Amino acid sequence: LPLLDAEGLDALTMRRVAEELGTGPASLYAHVAHKEDLVAALLDRIIGELELPGEPDSKRWQEQVKEFARRSRAIYGRHADIVRASIGSIPSGDNALHMIEWLLSVLLAGGVSPQVAAWGVDILGLYITATAYEESLEELQHAGGEVHWSRHDRDPTTLAAFQEEVRDWFETLPADRYPTLVSMAGPLTTGDDDERFEFGLEVLVRGIASTVSEPRRKRRSR
Amino acid sequence: LPLLDAEGLDALTMRRVAEELGTGPASLYAHVAHKEDLVAALLDRIIGELELPGEPDSKRWQEQVKEFARRSRAIYGRHADIVRASIGSIPSGDNALHMIEWLLSVLLAGGVSPQVAAWGVDILGLYITATAYEESLEELQHAGGEVHWSRHDRDPTTLAAFQEEVRDWFETLPADRYPTLVSMAGPLTTGDDDERFEFGLEVLVRGIASTVSEPRRKRRSR
DNA sequence: ACCTGAACACCGTTCAAGT
DNA sequence: ACCTGAACACCGTTCAAGT
Numbered sequence: 001l002p003l004l005d006a007e008g009l010d011a012l013t014m015r016r017v018a019e020e021l022g023t024g025p026a027s028l029y030a031h032v033a034h035k036e037d038l039v040a041a042l043l044d045r046i047i048g049e050l051e052l053p054g055e056p057d058s059k060r061w062q063e064q065v066k067e068f069a070r071r072s073r074a075i076y077g078r079h080a081d082i083v084r085a086s087i088g089s090i091p092s093g094d095n096a097l098h099m100i101e102w103l104l105s106v107l108l109a110g111g112v113s114p115q116v117a118a119w120g121v122d123i124l125g126l127y128i129t130a131t132a133y134e135e136s137l138e139e140l141q142h143a144g145g146e147v148h149w150s151r152h153d154r155d156p157t158t159l160a161a162f163q164e165e166v167r168d169w170f171e172t173l174p175a176d177r178y179p180t181l182v183s184m185a186g187p188l189t190t191g192d193d194d195e196r197f198e199f200g201l202e203v204l205v206r207g208i209a210s211t212v213s214e215p216r217r218k219r220r221s222r
Numbered sequence: 223l224p225l226l227d228a229e230g231l232d233a234l235t236m237r238r239v240a241e242e243l244g245t246g247p248a249s250l251y252a253h254v255a256h257k258e259d260l261v262a263a264l265l266d267r268i269i270g271e272l273e274l275p276g277e278p279d280s281k282r283w284q285e286q287v288k289e290f291a292r293r294s295r296a297i298y299g300r301h302a303d304i305v306r307a308s309i310g311s312i313p314s315g316d317n318a319l320h321m322i323e324w325l326l327s328v329l330l331a332g333g334v335s336p337q338v339a340a341w342g343v344d345i346l347g348l349y350i351t352a353t354a355y356e357e358s359l360e361e362l363q364h365a366g367g368e369v370h371w372s373r374h375d376r377d378p379t380t381l382a383a384f385q386e387e388v389r390d391w392f393e394t395l396p397a398d399r400y401p402t403l404v405s406m407a408g409p410l411t412t413g414d415d416d417e418r419f420e421f422g423l424e425v426l427v428r429g430i431a432s433t434v435s436e437p438r439r440k441r442r443s444r
Numbered sequence: 445a446c447c448t449g450a451a452c453a454c455c456g457t458t459c460a461a462g463t
Numbered sequence: 464a465c466c467t468g469a470a471c472a473c474c475g476t477t478c479a480a481g482t
Contacts, residue, residue: 014456023466025456030465035456087309088356097400104402116421118409123349123422130352134310178319180326187340199338200345206432207425236475245447247475252446257475 001042001079007148008080008140012039039085044093046082049075052102061110062205068103069128069201076132080139083132111212120208127204135193163189223264223301230302230362230371234261261307266315268304271297274324283332284427290325291350291423298354302361302371305354333434342430349426357415385411 003020004012014025014035021027032038053067076083100121107117140148170185181188191199225242226234236247236257243249254260275289298305322343329339361371392407403410413421 013454015454024468026458026468027466029457087352088359097395097403101400101403104406108402114406114409115412118406119413119418119421120425122418123425126349126352126356126422127345130309130348134348137310173319178323180330181319181323184326184336184340187336190337191341196341196344199341200348203342203345203429204425205429207427207429210428210432235473237473246449248449248477249447251476 004042004080004082009082009084040093043082043085043091044095046075046079047091047093047099048095050099052099056106056109058109058111061106062209064106065103065124065205066201069124072128073132073197077135081133081136083129083136087129087133112208113211116208116211124204127200131197131200159192226264226302226304227371231304231306262315265304265307265313266317268297268301269313269315269321270317272321274321278328278331280331280333283328284431286328287325287346287427288423291346294350295354295419299357303355303358305351305358308351309355334430335433338430338433346426349422353419353422381414
């Protein structure tokens, strides 16, 4: 885990792990069948860090789903690009199952149909992991041949400078071929990762909520 | 390209490509700076296969966005797991820029705000590539040490058998720990890739459309 | 400008042999 | 049951040397 956090998934080779443990690479195969096994175990360990945001509450289901997504993203963000290992696999560890169990029951509590809840879990998971993976790539720092992860040196100054650079690039594209791209250089480079993540979350939750038929409003609430 | 299509991105090593071209791996570095360059060129070549679904039409923008997504998915599906190379990078090839230009103008034609259009392109791209990547992993076939890609041998019988297997697995989970998972075994294993893709697309387009304030309906149309 | 052979510094995994 | 050294069959990239 320390090796992963410091240098990322690519540095997590059987040889480096073995070295860290003071042994040779072949010895690891007494404990795991493949490298994949080792990474899957590490991933479930990390998913276990997630604290689910309370009991399903039908009145707050949309906020609960969002809070779940935010926490998931934060945890992946803390562990380099481990999330890459979770893309395209239904995680089946104990911690992952608890997570899915919780998310399903929140959606059901919200009045979402079983089919939409099932597929909704899929698409929310896809969104969270794909976003976290993209963001993990931004954190990658090459320094003297070594690769380092760092979530917090993206200070506002650096981000602003980077966005300005990209905006300039958009603005200098040939306006006859890409008129919209050129004119949208501003919006295209607006917003940090947090804002973008919230936007996508809002789109997804609204889309899922739109499948729920509004219950008749009570004459007097309370 | 034939090597990619037949054996996938992992088989696309500098050595194999060189062999295919009747030369040695070092010779490739006279034409590309890194392997990444080669893969990026291949990716833009493939994005070029996409036929954009006509001029932006404000009355059909939602259907146009969906059709664009379907075609993108289909093209990635035809080329093994090349889409993996596009995750987490803003593709900047000529063909990719045209694609973004078109999608932005469709969203704007639909009355979506510039900011939502910009972020909407992001999230739609994320959805398409992440889905296509997940699906590409399903197509992977190991045969005698060799890896093969095949989109069409997922016949309905095989799919049904696979879904039944997963459903049985869900149903045999401990019901006291995972009550919802067990009771939802049915919905969780319902639907093929096409249905799931359409569902996610519907959710996203509804979510984006929900940001557009409905224009006053004309008293008499036509 | 383009190509080459040979090498460097790595990989995941296997396997016979040990304790 | 667990561990080991050595090897196998690979990687991407570099570099001096060639045309």
